[in-house]
Amino acid sequence: MNARHDLTANARRPVPDAFLAALAARFAERCSRAQAVREQHGRDESPFEALPPEAVVFCETTADVADAVKLAAQHGVPLIPYGVGSSLEGHLLAVQGGISLDLGRMNQVVRVNAEDLTATVQPGVTRKQLNEAIKHLGLFFPIDPGADASLGGMAATRASGTNAVRYGTMRENVLALEVVTAAGEVIRTGTRARKSSAGYDLTRLFVGSEGTLGVITEVTLKLYPLPEAISAAICHFPSVAAAVDTTIAIIQMGVPIARVELLDANAVRAVNKHDKLGLRETPMLLMEFHGSDAGVAEQATTVQGIAHEHGGEEFEWARTPEERTRLWTARHRAYFAGMAANPGCRTVTTDACVPISRLAEAIGESVREADASGLPYYIVGHVGDGNYHVAYLIDPKSPAQADTAERLNDQLVQRALRLEGTCTGEHGVGLHKQGFLVDETGEATVAMMRTVKRAMDPQNILNPGKIFAL
Amino acid sequence: MNARHDLTANARRPVPDAFLAALAARFAERCSRAQAVREQHGRDESPFEALPPEAVVFCETTADVADAVKLAAQHGVPLIPYGVGSSLEGHLLAVQGGISLDLGRMNQVVRVNAEDLTATVQPGVTRKQLNEAIKHLGLFFPIDPGADASLGGMAATRASGTNAVRYGTMRENVLALEVVTAAGEVIRTGTRARKSSAGYDLTRLFVGSEGTLGVITEVTLKLYPLPEAISAAICHFPSVAAAVDTTIAIIQMGVPIARVELLDANAVRAVNKHDKLGLRETPMLLMEFHGSDAGVAEQATTVQGIAHEHGGEEFEWARTPEERTRLWTARHRAYFAGMAANPGCRTVTTDACVPISRLAEAIGESVREADASGLPYYIVGHVGDGNYHVAYLIDPKSPAQADTAERLNDQLVQRALRLEGTCTGEHGVGLHKQGFLVDETGEATVAMMRTVKRAMDPQNILNPGKIFAL
Numbered sequence: 039m040n041a042r043h044d045l046t047a048n049a050r051r052p053v054p055d056a057f058l059a060a061l062a063a064r065f066a067e068r069c070s071r072a073q074a075v076r077e078q079h080g081r082d083e084s085p086f087e088a089l090p091p092e093a094v095v096f097c098e099t100t101a102d103v104a105d106a107v108k109l110a111a112q113h114g115v116p117l118i119p120y121g122v123g124s125s126l127e128g129h130l131l132a133v134q135g136g137i138s139l140d141l142g143r144m145n146q147v148v149r150v151n152a153e154d155l156t157a158t159v160q161p162g163v164t165r166k167q168l169n170e171a172i173k174h175l176g177l178f179f180p181i182d183p184g185a186d187a188s189l190g191g192m193a194a195t196r197a198s199g200t201n202a203v204r205y206g207t208m209r210e211n212v213l214a215l216e217v218v219t220a221a222g223e224v225i226r227t228g229t230r231a232r233k234s235s236a237g238y239d240l241t242r243l244f245v246g247s248e249g250t251l252g253v254i255t256e257v258t259l260k261l262y263p264l265p266e267a268i269s270a271a272i273c274h275f276p277s278v279a280a281a282v283d284t285t286i287a288i289i290q291m292g293v294p295i296a297r298v299e300l301l302d303a304n305a306v307r308a309v310n311k312h313d314k315l316g317l318r319e320t321p322m323l324l325m326e327f328h329g330s331d332a333g334v335a336e337q338a339t340t341v342q343g344i345a346h347e348h349g350g351e352e353f354e355w356a357r358t359p360e361e362r363t364r365l366w367t368a369r370h371r372a373y374f375a376g377m378a379a380n381p382g383c384r385t386v387t388t389d390a391c392v393p394i395s396r397l398a399e400a401i402g403e404s405v406r407e408a409d410a411s412g413l414p415y416y417i418v419g420h421v422g423d424g425n426y427h428v429a430y431l432i433d434p435k436s437p438a439q440a441d442t443a444e445r446l447n448d449q450l451v452q453r454a455l456r457l458e459g460t461c462t463g464e465h466g467v468g469l470h471k472q473g474f475l476v477d478e479t480g481e482a483t484v485a486m487m488r489t490v491k492r493a494m495d496p497q498n499i500l501n502p503g504k505i506f507a508l
Numbered sequence: 509m510n511a512r513h514d515l516t517a518n519a520r521r522p523v524p525d526a527f528l529a530a531l532a533a534r535f536a537e538r539c540s541r542a543q544a545v546r547e548q549h550g551r552d553e554s555p556f557e558a559l560p561p562e563a564v565v566f567c568e569t570t571a572d573v574a575d576a577v578k579l580a581a582q583h584g585v586p587l588i589p590y591g592v593g594s595s596l597e598g599h600l601l602a603v604q605g606g607i608s609l610d611l612g613r614m615n616q617v618v619r620v621n622a623e624d625l626t627a628t629v630q631p632g633v634t635r636k637q638l639n640e641a642i643k644h645l646g647l648f649f650p651i652d653p654g655a656d657a658s659l660g661g662m663a664a665t666r667a668s669g670t671n672a673v674r675y676g677t678m679r680e681n682v683l684a685l686e687v688v689t690a691a692g693e694v695i696r697t698g699t700r701a702r703k704s705s706a707g708y709d710l711t712r713l714f715v716g717s718e719g720t721l722g723v724i725t726e727v728t729l730k731l732y733p734l735p736e737a738i739s740a741a742i743c744h745f746p747s748v749a750a751a752v753d754t755t756i757a758i759i760q761m762g763v764p765i766a767r768v769e770l771l772d773a774n775a776v777r778a779v780n781k782h783d784k785l786g787l788r789e790t791p792m793l794l795m796e797f798h799g800s801d802a803g804v805a806e807q808a809t810t811v812q813g814i815a816h817e818h819g820g821e822e823f824e825w826a827r828t829p830e831e832r833t834r835l836w837t838a839r840h841r842a843y844f845a846g847m848a849a850n851p852g853c854r855t856v857t858t859d860a861c862v863p864i865s866r867l868a869e870a871i872g873e874s875v876r877e878a879d880a881s882g883l884p885y886y887i888v889g890h891v892g893d894g895n896y897h898v899a900y901l902i903d904p905k906s907p908a909q910a911d912t913a914e915r916l917n918d919q920l921v922q923r924a925l926r927l928e929g930t931c932t933g934e935h936g937v938g939l940h941k942q943g944f945l946v947d948e949t950g951e952a953t954v955a956m957m958r959t960v961k962r963a964m965d966p967q968n969i970l971n972p973g974k975i976f977a978l
Contacts, residue, residue, distance in 0.1 A: 153760055153865035196705040207703050209712070210680055225952045231861040232893045233677050234930035235666040235716055237937055237945050237975050238957045242679070242712035246705055263762035290623055292733035333803055391701040395623035423702045460704035467707055475707050482695045486964070487708045493963030494956070505707050 121188030127468025161190020591658030597938025631660020
């Protein structure tokens with residue numbers, strides 16, 4: 039099934055004047071209908087053209103959100119929660135019209151309980167902001183999708199990224215939520231206890247629901263003590279396959295590596311150019327080890343041995359925090375570096391994730407297909423989780439290139455599904471992967487998701503048209 | 509709100525003769541109406557009196573389950589999935605009549621993918637059976653609730669136990685499920701990939717749903733490499749408070765301890781008597797360390813230092829696997845040891861879990877209240893998670909003792925909730941904690957759970973009357 043979303047399945051729904059008037063009365067200058075503001079809120083980092091909402095409401099409190107949702111419910115108007123706009127699958131497009139709820143001003147770290155390793159934040163707090171706020175306590179929040187995303191948005195898309203191989207994803211690291219329901223009611227799920235068997239796991243039902251079941255207005259997260267020792271190393275390999283095989287062996291041996299990122303030669307070339315890193319342009323793993331001094335040394339020795347067996351070269355160490363930051367910043371900028379290397383291009387990025395033993399086959403075939411297509415591309419991957427991104431760089435004016443990229447994505451996803459993986463490791467379904475979701479889970483499972491959606495949002499006002507058509 | 513469930517809220521629903529005839533025709537001798545079989549399937553390890561189902565169907569395949577559910581749906585008859593019967597909150601009582609689906613014969617390890625650290629099992633496979641089946645591969649499945657529970661049942665109650673502090677609970681360790689829905693349809697959730705953002709997390713919605721949303725017919729689990737080194741140690745403390753404070757410090761320092769179990773002096777006395785262990789009868793921590801040789805030694809040194817600061821004595825090491833097994837077996841038998849020490853008694857067990865910083869207060873007050881009550885009791889706890897069980901031993905013929913135990917449980921739970929914890933860390937809600945669930949989450953959150961339940965099981969045939977009244 040083709041991944042591309044048939045936007046004609048959606049129609050813009052009427053936004054009554056009475057609703058806009060009520061919104062203006064309640065929110066005054068915090069309700070904007072300016073074209074530029076609407077445009078900005080009707081797109082994300084995906085290649086989709088913007089589909090602007092009719093208005094944008096800048097919420098500052100949970101009560102603001104509840105009131106906006108109540109008004110929307112009263113008038114049957116769609117609403118789309120907005121964090122920083124860094125999603126990648128069209129999550130923010132107003133495909134059925136309605137309004138955008140900008141939660142960026144809800145950016146308070148509400149509470150840090152250092153002794154319990156928990157923090158409660160408003161949804162607009164970004165991951166970097168949280169980490170700044172807690173580093174003096176010797177704590178950190180590991181989930182790192184690259185972008186300085188909002189924590190509400192990260193919860194909504196079940197984000198993960200470079201540290202997930204050791205610390206898990208948002209699925210494992212959200213303890214509790216405050217959510218505004220489709221009726222505008224404020225509910226709480228979970229507690230600050232590390233575990234619970236108290237009824238349905240609504241917390242994890244909201245995590246990854248992409249704004250379609252409720253608006254997240256507060257997130258309670260697990261924190262971690264900053265490791266006694268952190269060290270990062272680069273290892274160059276003769277081939278992508280050698281780097282991948284090394285990763286597979288690391289995971290199968292149970293090494294508690296904190297980060298293990300693949301960059302193919304194209305990705306290294308792009309970040310080299312963009313960030314002037316001077317790395318040799320071969321496939322490489324960028325790794326990080328966390329633990330005690332002795333533990334980190336032991337992990338690194340084990341991994342160096344594994345890498346050596348697979349033709350990996352000597353580790354190059356990033357010995358200072360500054361060097362480490364420079365490398366990770368470069369890694370995180372790969373997306374923009376890739377675009378910068380091909381001015382005017384758009385990026386079509388894939389997000390498959392497979393069981394680790396299938397990773398070599400999954401990536402190897404994807405490389406062959408991409409090479410054969412002639413499209414520029416690069417590969418990065420959180421390979422310790424079996425998650426990899428092939429980014430195809432296309433000329434936005436070329437429908438043929440767009441078709442080629444979509445065909446490659448189709449092939450890549452179908453292969454990942456055959457290998458018992460998932461169409462999306464961390465980006466979510468949004469608009470772009472709705473067909474793939476059905477391919478992955480089957481119609482009956484998506485039908486059950488629809489059943490849950492209809493029950494929790496009977497008017498279909500919460501980010502309608504995302505994940506699946508109703 | 510009182511914890512005890514008002515059984516009058518439930519009425520036994522009619523079980524039409526036509527249904528029983530159809531069941532007999534489909535399942536022949538695998539459908540039993542024998543009194544002893546019904547009695548056995550109408551109770552669990554809770555103090556509730558048995559409420560037997562009308563019939564028990566012994567399922568051998570997913571198709572058996574699907575057919576039984578379809579018949580039940582056609583006739584509006586309740587059904588209750590049954591694993592090994594080790595649940596603790598009345599989950600298995602046929603409060604609205606209907607039938608029990610015994611899944612014990614669905615006990616095949618379907619597939620082990622050692623290279624991916626995953627296994628797929630039928631729901632009747634027990635945790636010990638799985639561990640036997642994989643140990644030759646150098647792998648283990650860590651979740652250990654004490655009882656040799658079925659993995660389907662453990663998923664259904666979101667079980668955890670002694671290893672959760674390091675390896676998480678069933679919430680973190682179930683990758684995928686096959687489930688028979690209330691309509692008798694077979695669906696699959698999740699894949700063997702370690703992470704996914706593909707739509708609603710139905711896997712985790714079913715995990716912990718106590719058989720009320722679907723019947724789990726297959727579970728795909730994460731496995732772990734057996735650690736290079738495992739060592740277990742006992743540390744005696746002058747008081748429960750000292751042991752708890754030690755635990756808090758261990759967790760706050762981020763020591764990756766694999767198990768840290770509290771036994772109060774009463775619990776030590778009971779297991780001593782039952783298992784002839786010869787332990788000194790003071791509060792103690794029973795700990796286990798997993799890792800490399802050096803890593804385990806480092807953890808143990810750190811923890812010994814912390815314990816010493818809190819008045820803990822020198823570690824006593826269990827140096828051989830046999831010694832370790834003996835200690836853990838004794839720990840797991842505490843429940844039965846407690847009962848054996850008080851012949852004829854029943855156990856009312858609590859299951860609160862609080863943020864780690866609140867653990868000393870939570871347990872300390874509970875000890876004071878239990879001492880003042882005059883009831884025999886003992887305390888065990890997975891204290892690294894903030895989870896503790898006070899077990900009150902009551903004479904089943906004494907309504908006054910039952911009332912006292914319930915009052916103590918009420919006080920203990922309300923305190924845990926004030927301390928931002930949960931009424932159940934791992935046992936689930938069942939019949940016994942329905943009032944506490946409302947106290948914990950609020951009416952609106954339980955109302956949302958009911959909304960999900962009604963949508964997924966519109967006839968309310970799946971384990972009705974559990975978690976909440978509809």
